[in-house]
Amino acid sequence: xxxxxxxxxxxCSRSAAARALAVAAAASLAACGDATGPSGGADVLRxxxxxxxxxxxxxxxxxxxxxxxxxxxxxxxxxxxxxxHAFARSSGTVRGTIAFAxxxxxxxxxxxxxxxxxxxxxxxxxRDVRGADGVxxxxxxxxxxFWTAARPAPAEFTPAQVLPTRPASGAPSRAYGGVATDLDHxxxxxxxxxxEDTADLVxxxxxxxxxxxxxxxxxxxxxxxxxxxxxFDRDGHTDLAVANIADGxxxxxxxxxxxxxxxxxxxxxxxxxRGIAVLDVDGDADGDVATANVGADDVTILVNDxxxxxxxxxxxxxxxxxxxxxxxxxxxxxxxxxxxxRNAQQLIVLRNDGGGAxxxxxxxxxxxxxxxxxxxxxxxxxHDDVATVNGQSNTAxxxxxxxxxxxxxxxxxxxxxFGLASDLGDLDGDxxxxxxxxxxxxxxxxxxxxxxVLAMTRExxxxxxxxxxxxxxxDGDxxxxxALIDEEADEVTLMRNGG
Numbered sequence: 001x002x003x004x005x006x007x008x009x010x011x012c013s014r015s016a017a018a019r020a021l022a023v024a025a026a027a028s029l030a031a032c033g034d035a036t037g038p039s040g041g042a043d044v045l046r047x048x049x050x051x052x053x054x055x056x057x058x059x060x061x062x063x064x065x066x067x068x069x070x071x072x073x074x075x076x077x078x079x080x081x082x083x084x085h086a087f088a089r090s091s092g093t094v095r096g097t098i099a100f101a102x103x104x105x106x107x108x109x110x111x112x113x114x115x116x117x118x119x120x121x122x123x124x125x126x127r128d129v130r131g132a133d134g135v136x137x138x139x140x141x142x143x144x145x146f147w148t149a150a151r152p153a154p155a156e157f158t159p160a161q162v163l164p165t166r167p168a169s170g171a172p173s174r175a176y177g178g179v180a181t182d183l184d185h186x187x188x189x190x191x192x193x194x195x196e197d198t199a200d201l202v203x204x205x206x207x208x209x210x211x212x213x214x215x216x217x218x219x220x221x222x223x224x225x226x227x228x229x230x231x232f233d234r235d236g237h238t239d240l241a242v243a244n245i246a247d248g249x250x251x252x253x254x255x256x257x258x259x260x261x262x263x264x265x266x267x268x269x270x271x272x273x274r275g276i277a278v279l280d281v282d283g284d285a286d287g288d289v290a291t292a293n294v295g296a297d298d299v300t301i302l303v304n305d306x307x308x309x310x311x312x313x314x315x316x317x318x319x320x321x322x323x324x325x326x327x328x329x330x331x332x333x334x335x336x337x338x339x340x341x342r343n344a345q346q347l348i349v350l351r352n353d354g355g356g357a358x359x360x361x362x363x364x365x366x367x368x369x370x371x372x373x374x375x376x377x378x379x380x381x382x383h384d385d386v387a388t389v390n391g392q393s394n395t396a397x398x399x400x401x402x403x404x405x406x407x408x409x410x411x412x413x414x415x416x417x418f419g420l421a422s423d424l425g426d427l428d429g430d431x432x433x434x435x436x437x438x439x440x441x442x443x444x445x446x447x448x449x450x451x452x453v454l455a456m457t458r459e460x461x462x463x464x465x466x467x468x469x470x471x472x473x474x475d476g477d478x479x480x481x482x483a484l485i486d487e488e489a490d491e492v493t494l495m496r497n498g499g
Contacts, residue, residue, distance in 0.1 A: 044138040045131045046070040047333055050123065054144035054328065055377045055384050058431040061114040061148045065094075065123060072104035072132040081234040083126040084109065085285045088148075090119040090189045090472050092182045092238045093231040104132065116182075116189060117473040118150035118426050118480045120376075122278075122335075126285035140354035141283035142333045147376065152429035153479035155448065157460065157495035160474075160481075161210050165193055165202050165490045167217065173198040176487045177225040180472035181238050184259040189472045191483060193492060194242055196223045201242070204492070205259050206474065211494065218253060218261050222246035226276040226324075230287035233307025241289050243273040250276070250291060254307055267302060267309055271295025275324030275372070279335035281312070281356045288312075290337055292321040299324070299339065301356050315358045319344035320369070327375035327384040330361065330405035338386055340370025347373070347386055349405045364407035368393030375401075376424045376433045379452030387435050389419030396422065396437050398454055413454065416442020416466075425471035425480045427497065436482075438466045444484060460495070464488035 051066040052059030065086065078084055078098060086094035086109065096111040115121065125142040165175040173195035183190045188206035195202065199222050203214040221244025232239045237257035243250050248271045253261040272295030278287040282303055289302040289309065296314075299321055303312040320343030326335045329349045337350040337358060347366050350358040368390025378385045383403040389396045394417050397410035416439035427434045428448055435447040435454050444466045446458035460466070460482075467487040474481040474494055482495040 043135060045129065045135050047125070047137075047142050050144050052146045053382070054146060054331075055382060057147045057377055057380065057433050058149040058426065059146055061117060064108055064110040067107045067123075067125070068102070069105050069107070069131065071135070073100065073107060074130045074132050074134070075100060075104065077128055077130045078107060081236070083128045083285055085124045085231075085234055086121060087231050087287070088115050088119050088121045089179075089229060090116040090181055091187070092185070093234070093236045094121070095236065113187065115148040117478045118148060118471070120145055120147050124280050124285040127283035137283075138354070139283050140334045140352065141280060141285055143280050143335045144328065144333070145335070147426070147433070149431065150426045150429045150473070150480050151478035153427065153497045155428040155434070155446065155458065155497065157458075157482055157497060159493055160496045161494040163191070163204050163211055163213070163492040163494070165195055165492065167198060171198060173200075173202070173490050174487050175485050175490050175492065176467055177227050178470065178485065179227055179229040179240065180470040180474075180483060181229045183238055183255055183257075185257060188476060189474065190259060191470070191492065192227075192229075192240060193485065194220065194224050194227050196225055196487070199224055199244075201240070201253065201261075203259055208476070214259050216260060218264070220244055220251045220264075221249045221266065224251065226274065226291075228276050228278045228289075230278045232287055232304055234286055239307070241276060241278065243269070243276045243291055245272055245274060248273060248293070248295070250289060250302065250309075252307075252309055265309060267311065269293060269300040269302065269311065270298060270314070273300070274322045275340070277324045277326040277337060279326035279337070279352070281352065283354065290324060290326070292324040292339055294320050294322045294342065297321060299337065299350065299358070301358075303356060312356045315350055317341060317348045317350055317360060318346055318363070323370045323373040323388065325373055325375045325386075329384055329401055331383070331403050336361070336405070338373060338375055340366065340373045340388055342369035342371070342391065345369050345390075347388065347399055347407060351405055361405035362407050364399055365410060366390060366399065367397040367410040367412045368395045371420055372422045374422045374424050378424075378433055378435075378449060378454070380432055387422050387424060389415060389422045389437050389439075391419055392417075394419065398435070411454075413447065413456070415439050415445055418442070421468035423469050423471050427471065427480050429479055436469050436471065438468050440465050440467060440487075442466060444469060460484065462486045462489070463491070
């Protein structure tokens with residue numbers, strides 16, 4: 001049975017250009033009816049609106065991030081990579097210039113380089129951000145996510161390169177999981193592939209014309225697989241968190257910014273961690289980690305203290321916590337957890353109550369036992385939805401979120417036997433998220449999004465096993481390509497979009 005969870009600030013200024021940019025980016029606060037704040041009430045600083053819109057799926061890669069508040073800010077409370085932090089899955093930590101506009105009611109982060117195509121971006125504000133009147137955001141801080149746009153493409157894929165993952169000895173590695181993210185700051189997403197049997201991580205560097213093995217292999221725990229990228233120590237370099245299923249642990253690997261990693265930290269989280277997610281649970285604007293532990297029947301919360309982690313608590317969601325993702329399902333300005341409970345065959349929202357506390361909110365039948373799930377706004381109604389593959393039931397489901405922490409009924413789809421992975425990305429570049437499923441005993445299936453309706457349009461055959469996939473712009477041409485991982489052949493096949 002297989003798991004898969006599912007990547008230098010400038011000096012503050014208030015130029016006329018920044019003021020014009022912020023004014024043009026969105027309507028005035030008086031027109032905003034979606035003010036959010038995790039603590040609510042009149043005694044907290046509130047975020048009124050962000051541009052790009054929270055949960056948006058097609059922002060321009062060059063668009064600045066503009067956050068509007070309900071009152072003027074204390075400029076001194078905005079400290080890049082401390083009280084303000086942003087991370088993009090493929091391009092990494094967002095660095096750029098900070099400006100204030102609209103009488104200090106708007107904060108403008110202009111990235112120093114464009115985002116990569118079709119990548120999700122997370123934005124965090126800490127509890128220390130305050131207004132000019134001294135009122136703060138509250139103990140939970142504030143978080144939001146959005147996706148960048150990909151250019152139009154035919155969503156027809158041609159093999160470009162095959163990357164073997166076995167060590168020099170030729171021993172089977174069972175490649176299963178990984179991330180596509182820029183590890184060396186060259187504006188190209190590299191591949192970090194996790195291996196179950198060799199219990200290690202292998203890195204392939206993107207050299208523009210192709211990928212090459214970096215050489216070093218980094219030790220992980222037994223049956224390592226679910227993995228996420230973040231900048232945990234906020235030094236500008238991409239780090240990794242990997243769950244080790246057989247050991248009941250999580251490995252934290254801190255990147256050095258050159259494609260290598262320093263010595264890892266290993267933490268016990270509970271029996272059989274199958275899912276992993278990154279979110280800010282304590283309001284300090286850095287990435288904390290949560291794991292879904294089916295053997296322990298709970299979710300473990302790991303709090304990040306400057307790149308070093310500690311177990312902060314455990315949460316029970318229901319029978320068989322297996323799959324996991326982070327999204328603001330109730331739209332209160334902090335990320336929640338979406339749990340796939342395999343034994344109960346349910347999706348459950350664990351509402352982020354702040355301070356590391358969570359409470360079960362919405363529950364919905366998933367149409368089978370969730371093996372992996374992913375979140376995103378599939379029908380562009382402004383609310384995050386859930387797309388899950390249901391493992392041994394040979395089904396997949398799309399479940400619509402209602403923006404209040406609840407769900408609609410599942411829309412079921414047939415997939416090949418033993419669905420293992422569920423991934424989203426705008427593969428045809430038409431401004432909405434498409435869906436790719438992976439089935440161990442079958443193939444990869446592309447469901448193109450046609451106005452919120454997912455229709456299967458492509459099947460991609462593996463050499464042996466369609467285990468999982470990474471969706472990213474491999475060649476820098478602005479559309480999304482694929483890295484298809486085959487755990488039995490121990491290879492990653494790069495597929496270029498459009499040939």
